[in-house]
Amino acid sequence: MEIAIAWLPRLLTAAVLTIALSAVVFTLSAVFGLLLSLVHYGREKSLLRRGIEAFSAFFRSVPELVVLFLFFFGGPQIGVDFGPVGSTIIAFALVGIAFDYQVFKGALKAIPFGQYEAGLALGLPKSVVFLRVLVPQILPLARKGWITYAIGTVKRMSIASAVSVSEILYVTKQGIAATNAPFTFLTLAVGLYILIVTPLLVFNERKPRQAVAR
Amino acid sequence: MNILLDPTYQQMLFDGLVMTLIISVVVIVVSNILVLPLAIYMQRPKGVFRGVIVGYSFFARAAPVLALLFALYYGLPRLGIYLEPVPSALIGLIFASTAYNLEFLRSGFESIPAGQLDAAKALGLRPFATYWKVMIPQAYRLAAPSLFSNAIQMVKGSSLASLVAIDELTAASTVIISETYKAIEVLLVVSVFYLLIAAVIIALQYAYESRQTFGRR
Amino acid sequence: MGFVRTALLAIIAAFGISAAGAQDFKSALVNADTITVGTSGSAPPFSMTSATGELEGFDIDVVNLIAKQLGVTAKFEKLDFAGLLPGLTAGRFDIIASGVTRTPERLASKDFFLLSPYIVNGVAVTRREADSGIAGWKDVCGKTMGAVRGGTFQKVAKEKLPAGCVTESREYPGATELFLDLENRRIDFAAHDFLGPKYLAKSGKLAGAVTLDDLLSTITQSVAVNNKNKPLADAIDAQFETWRKDGTLQGLADKWFGASIDWSKAQ
Numbered sequence: 001m002e003i004a005i006a007w008l009p010r011l012l013t014a015a016v017l018t019i020a021l022s023a024v025v026f027t028l029s030a031v032f033g034l035l036l037s038l039v040h041y042g043r044e045k046s047l048l049r050r051g052i053e054a055f056s057a058f059f060r061s062v063p064e065l066v067v068l069f070l071f072f073f074g075g076p077q078i079g080v081d082f083g084p085v086g087s088t089i090i091a092f093a094l095v096g097i098a099f100d101y102q103v104f105k106g107a108l109k110a111i112p113f114g115q116y117e118a119g120l121a122l123g124l125p126k127s128v129v130f131l132r133v134l135v136p137q138i139l140p141l142a143r144k145g146w147i148t149y150a151i152g153t154v155k156r157m158s159i160a161s162a163v164s165v166s167e168i169l170y171v172t173k174q175g176i177a178a179t180n181a182p183f184t185f186l187t188l189a190v191g192l193y194i195l196i197v198t199p200l201l202v203f204n205e206r207k208p209r210q211a212v213a214r
Numbered sequence: 215m216n217i218l219l220d221p222t223y224q225q226m227l228f229d230g231l232v233m234t235l236i237i238s239v240v241v242i243v244v245s246n247i248l249v250l251p252l253a254i255y256m257q258r259p260k261g262v263f264r265g266v267i268v269g270y271s272f273f274a275r276a277a278p279v280l281a282l283l284f285a286l287y288y289g290l291p292r293l294g295i296y297l298e299p300v301p302s303a304l305i306g307l308i309f310a311s312t313a314y315n316l317e318f319l320r321s322g323f324e325s326i327p328a329g330q331l332d333a334a335k336a337l338g339l340r341p342f343a344t345y346w347k348v349m350i351p352q353a354y355r356l357a358a359p360s361l362f363s364n365a366i367q368m369v370k371g372s373s374l375a376s377l378v379a380i381d382e383l384t385a386a387s388t389v390i391i392s393e394t395y396k397a398i399e400v401l402l403v404v405s406v407f408y409l410l411i412a413a414v415i416i417a418l419q420y421a422y423e424s425r426q427t428f429g430r431r
Numbered sequence: 432m433g434f435v436r437t438a439l440l441a442i443i444a445a446f447g448i449s450a451a452g453a454q455d456f457k458s459a460l461v462n463a464d465t466i467t468v469g470t471s472g473s474a475p476p477f478s479m480t481s482a483t484g485e486l487e488g489f490d491i492d493v494v495n496l497i498a499k500q501l502g503v504t505a506k507f508e509k510l511d512f513a514g515l516l517p518g519l520t521a522g523r524f525d526i527i528a529s530g531v532t533r534t535p536e537r538l539a540s541k542d543f544f545l546l547s548p549y550i551v552n553g554v555a556v557t558r559r560e561a562d563s564g565i566a567g568w569k570d571v572c573g574k575t576m577g578a579v580r581g582g583t584f585q586k587v588a589k590e591k592l593p594a595g596c597v598t599e600s601r602e603y604p605g606a607t608e609l610f611l612d613l614e615n616r617r618i619d620f621a622a623h624d625f626l627g628p629k630y631l632a633k634s635g636k637l638a639g640a641v642t643l644d645d646l647l648s649t650i651t652q653s654v655a656v657n658n659k660n661k662p663l664a665d666a667i668d669a670q671f672e673t674w675r676k677d678g679t680l681q682g683l684a685d686k687w688f689g690a691s692i693d694w695s696k697a698q
Contacts, residue, residue: 076521077398099363109355141325148317155277176607177479177606178636182607186284193276198276201272388580392512392580392581
């Protein structure tokens with residue numbers, strides 16, 4: 001118990017860093033994932049679309065740790081030092097975009113293509129059709145997969161401990177090494193993750209407002 | 215790429231790859247078998263096990279897999295339960311990934327308009343036929359991209375098994391890097407292996423999706 | 432490629448010779464007027480982290496002494512051990528201070544300079560206290576061995592023990608997991624260093640285990656320096672030479688290990 005109290009301030013700081021990094025990665029992934037899913041909508045065989053598919057295939061196939069190391073160690077070799085936090089954001093955002101793209105693409109498929117064609121036939125600009133017709137429908141449809149992946153992002157942030165980012169698992173590992181009280185620390189870490197993730201999970205449990213879309 | 219020419223490293227990478235494949239395939243198959251009855255059960259408005267499943271899904275998605283594996287392998291012996299490395303990794307990874315699959319599939323079921331269920335009833339379809347012919351194909355169509363994505367996540371997640379004394383692909387790369395210091399070279403080689411495994415899964419996804427798009431619009 | 436490398440090495444060598452003064456190492460530092468140090472922060476008592484997040488340990492003291500002597504500040508960056516030497520090779524750090532073992536392969540490496548010894552250590556058996564069946568290395572054949580993945584100690588064990596002696600072994604991501612599984616009785620002994628587990632037992636961080644005095648082999652540890660900075664390597668090496676003689680390193684060994692260093696055992 002004494003150990004827990006001594007380490008609590010550092011663990012809380014680590015939790016704040018985990019939340020901040022997750023928020024940045026979550027935003028980048030969602031915005032760019034959504035944009036990519038709308039690129040060449042309805043023209044799935046186009047060259048650009050195949051390029052996006054290839055990008056998505058690469059970044060969701062290679063383990064996050066490997067992508068992270070490529071930026072962390074590879075950066076200085078080509079003369080750019082992203083630093084531990086910079087490498088973490090770049091690596092996780094790229095993997096996140098690749099995943100969110102798939103989730104939004106899946107949601108887009110559940111909407112009849114005719115809606116888009118009808119919107120254009122009415123003389124609406126493309127951007128209006130996307131923003132006012134398609135996006136409001138795919139967000140609730142994609143929400144579950146999208147938020148579920150975001151929750152995973154919070155937990156996967158622990159991988160950044162390998163490049164000395166002081167997030168929750170990094171401080172936990174140091175605590176275990178310094179005190180030999182592994183289960184105290186693991187319980188604390190799991191508790192912190194549950195605290196961070198619960199609001200997202202509760203948000204995700206709410207019934208989607210599907211009536212609007214139909 | 216002289217790392218690839220060293221027979222010791224070749225053997226290490228090969229053994230690691232085999233272990234990664236075994237763990238990934240078992241986790242993907244078992245998790246996807248378990249998830250369908252769970253997702254269908256969750257479609258009932260009431261049920262004794264609903265609370266249990268919701269609680270399980272909550273915990274499994276909130277706790278990091280790394281912590282679960284640690285508790286299963288290093289923690290259980292304190293209660294007199296000794297699991298070997300591979301079983302403890304399989305249990306931990308299946309426990310975690312099934313919860314994600316459950317959410318994806320549930321979300322698939324829930325976005326089917328309620329009217330379809332009524333229509334099926336009105337047509338006199340039995341509950342089994344309603345699910346088999348109407349609900350399940352639609353739920354899978356919506357959940358498919360997420361389920362395939364999650365299968366790839368499971369392959370990547372198998373790298374966590376290195377924590378519980380299993381020598382899989384990522385563990386092999388750690389050993390080789392610590393002997394050669396060639397982090398990028400080794401990581402690129404290893405990522406090609408992961409890409410190849412994922413390519414198989416993505417190919418399956420395309421095959422499935424091209425069957426689904428047929429007849430639409 | 433070979434020519435470029437030779438030319439580069441020649442330039443570095445020329446630079447090293449001309450740079451007799453201790454100041455010249457500064458121009459090749461990763462960050463100006465700072466030595467950037469890679470350390471694991473999780474290898475007690477060489478490099479560890481306190482509850483307040485402060486780094487402490489034998490290596491940290493050694494580096495701070497070096498920095499004081501050279502008139503620069505030391506900036507520590509923490510990284511998993513597996514990433515330290517690759518990070519040094521990739522040019523992220525000036526030096527690595529994390530109990531790096533001086534193996535023949537590392538000494539021969541052109542990717543970094545591994546300096547003369549700052550401590551003498553050994554490859555030892557750590558077993559459960561109650562398990563008196565193992566009195567030394569002669570008793571370990573047929574038993575299950577545990578070690579840290581990618582470490583040097585199990586390699587030494589497999590080389591020096593009779594062929595077919597070690598039939599079963601398990602590798603763990605770190606010393607924490609290794610000793611937990613020793614306690615859990617899944618392995619019979621840990622092939623690890625001598626000073627580390629001794630310190631852990633003494634400070635109450637490792638309970639119910641004992642490290643035997645029977646050393647399979649003597650090992651020495653030191654600091655690794657970026658291969659682009661020979662003047663820095665030479666300057667630190669000269670300091671180590673002095674500190675081995677004047678008892679500075681022995682003083683740090685008393686503080687962290689409570690052991691006396693027998694420099695005659697260092698090769």
